Amino acid sequence: MTTTSRTIEREARYHPNAYHFVYDALRFTQQTLNRGVAESEESEDAHISGVELLGGIREFALLQFGLLTRTVFRHWGIRSTGDFGRIVFELISRGKMSKTDRDQLSDFFDVYDFEEAFDRNYQLDAKKVFSR
Numbered sequence: 001m002t003t004t005s006r007t008i009e010r011e012a013r014y015h016p017n018a019y020h021f022v023y024d025a026l027r028f029t030q031q032t033l034n035r036g037v038a039e040s041e042e043s044e045d046a047h048i049s050g051v052e053l054l055g056g057i058r059e060f061a062l063l064q065f066g067l068l069t070r071t072v073f074r075h076w077g078i079r080s081t082g083d084f085g086r087i088v089f090e091l092i093s094r095g096k097m098s099k100t101d102r103d104q105l106s107d108f109f110d111v112y113d114f115e116e117a118f119d120r121n122y123q124l125d126a127k128k129v130f131s132r
Helices: 003-011 016-032 050-076 081-093 114-120
Strands: none
Touching: 016 050, 016 081, 050 081, 050 114
């Protein structure tokens, strides 16, 4: 286990997997938006806004967990988009992520409703099942 993993687990407000998921979702979002990983902490080339990250989190979560997304998030203690903002700002305060002067925790509040985003609007992609 890495030092970062042990620190997250000791100081975590949420399940440790939630923090790792946010890192993975950030990378996924950067790739989706064609923004490379920042060369340095000061670089804004790879910067992702809160709303952009939440869009990436939604897409990445549905790819990873499908209809179980809300169940997984509840297990991790995540009930709303604001919880992802709290995770991001915890990571920022620990020096594990960076932000610009424009970024605020409030950017993450009430961006989308989990039931709407992960359950009602879920579309099963059956193309692969019927393509044989």
